[in-house]
Amino acid sequence: xxxxxxxxxxxxxxxxxxxxxxxxxxxxxxxxxxxxxxxxxxxxxxxxxxxxxxxxxxxxxxxxxxxxxxxxxxxxxxxxxxxxxxxxxxxxxxxxxxxxxxxxxxxxxxxxxxxxxxxxxxxxxxxxxxxxxxxxxxxxxxxxxxxxxxxxxxxxxxxxxxxxxxxxxxxxxxxxxxxxxxxxxxxxxxxxxxxxxxxxxxxxxxxxxxxxxxxxxxxxxxxxxxxxxxxxxxxxxxxxx
Amino acid sequence: xxxxxxxxxxxxxxxxxxxxxxxxxxxxxxxxxxxxxxxxxxxxxxxxxxxxxxxxxxxxxxxxxxxxxxxxxxxxxxxxxxxxxxxxxxxxxxxxxxxxxxxxxxxxxxxxxxxxxxxxxxxxxxxxxxxxxxxxxxxxxxxxxxxxxxxxxxxxxxxxxxxxxxxxxxxxxxxxxxxxxxxxxxxxxxxxxxxxxxxxxxxxxx
Ligand SMILES: [Zn+2]
Numbered sequence: 001x002x003x004x005x006x007x008x009x010x011x012x013x014x015x016x017x018x019x020x021x022x023x024x025x026x027x028x029x030x031x032x033x034x035x036x037x038x039x040x041x042x043x044x045x046x047x048x049x050x051x052x053x054x055x056x057x058x059x060x061x062x063x064x065x066x067x068x069x070x071x072x073x074x075x076x077x078x079x080x081x082x083x084x085x086x087x088x089x090x091x092x093x094x095x096x097x098x099x100x101x102x103x104x105x106x107x108x109x110x111x112x113x114x115x116x117x118x119x120x121x122x123x124x125x126x127x128x129x130x131x132x133x134x135x136x137x138x139x140x141x142x143x144x145x146x147x148x149x150x151x152x153x154x155x156x157x158x159x160x161x162x163x164x165x166x167x168x169x170x171x172x173x174x175x176x177x178x179x180x181x182x183x184x185x186x187x188x189x190x191x192x193x194x195x196x197x198x199x200x201x202x203x204x205x206x207x208x209x210x211x212x213x214x215x216x217x218x219x220x221x222x223x224x225x226x227x228x229x230x231x232x233x234x235x236x237x238x239x240x241x
Numbered sequence: 242x243x244x245x246x247x248x249x250x251x252x253x254x255x256x257x258x259x260x261x262x263x264x265x266x267x268x269x270x271x272x273x274x275x276x277x278x279x280x281x282x283x284x285x286x287x288x289x290x291x292x293x294x295x296x297x298x299x300x301x302x303x304x305x306x307x308x309x310x311x312x313x314x315x316x317x318x319x320x321x322x323x324x325x326x327x328x329x330x331x332x333x334x335x336x337x338x339x340x341x342x343x344x345x346x347x348x349x350x351x352x353x354x355x356x357x358x359x360x361x362x363x364x365x366x367x368x369x370x371x372x373x374x375x376x377x378x379x380x381x382x383x384x385x386x387x388x389x390x391x392x393x394x395x396x397x398x399x400x401x402x403x404x405x406x407x408x409x410x411x412x413x414x415x416x417x418x419x420x421x422x423x424x425x426x427x428x429x430x431x432x433x434x435x436x437x438x439x440x441x442x443x444x445x446x447x
Contacts, residue, residue, distance in 0.1 A: 010431030
């Protein structure tokens, strides 16, 4: 994937990648000096594009910002190093809980449901350092695929043959109607295998899936609460071969 | 590569004036002072970067009221996290505009996620890359330089860079809007930026 990552540097610097790709590039930049230098230089160039957008702000903006600053405490350096943005801590907790539930082999995803429901949850979860997700994203052969969901939203799959595992990230614009729920699937030897059922009202999830080498596709369906043994209404399908 | 590295380092050698000095200092020195809690330095940094922070966000969001709100968030964030700025990894202005751009793009994506407005907005936007700044203060030197350097890119390079940076589109969205393969779009973003870098130099003199 290094070739892939290298070709992404321009899009990365322009903020034209999704959060999953950003995580993969960030990871690579921590390890590759040449790319880090490249990215830093291209970022300088991209930042100069802000010159081209020069525009006089309303005068009250200055007063408002200076007033806010006078009452805003600065973050000490150590805090910044430990957790990039403290207000994201809740997302870390939510994502960790979700991943832990998955790791324990349970298909119940009610943990932190309200937080996970918020639209940014997938993005925030991906930014976490949760090791399973990180390992997969950092795999040298990681492949990223995404598909829109019927009804709005997106499912993204990252998988690595080397790690024999993948991450399914789903964020729907809205919960299915009629009290139904989303269910995740992989297709193995032509047979759909449930990879988890979301709670009623839950619209997003980050799910680590083991044994991805034997999966030919990932799917999302809409099911009655508690899920079904086989998909009823498929809303997205992502080929992984 | 080596030359560029040197020019960036040279910038860090700007003499730091003593306390109370009225000698203008660069954004790097100001941001370092802000990181030590210097509110006066923050006010000066504000004057230096606010028109670009606000202008950039407004350009991406296309809505002055929202832009003002996001610009305030960004500038307060600069104050809050200034201690994190590490001048070894880039200039202060780049650090600030990176935060601003990212925040503006996050806001646009959040909106895009709730509607399929990408295609409509994008197609409209391709036609008018510069309309919004036309009435702004004319003759800014940096702006001329950036525009000159943008003109130096191939049409496709310029288009993909503008659509991503000024309009907040992801590269798959750009590919779809331009009916161009994903790989081509990624590559043009990268080599377009390289050309831009070479035209501008990576020094940031603000
Ligand atoms: Zn590299």
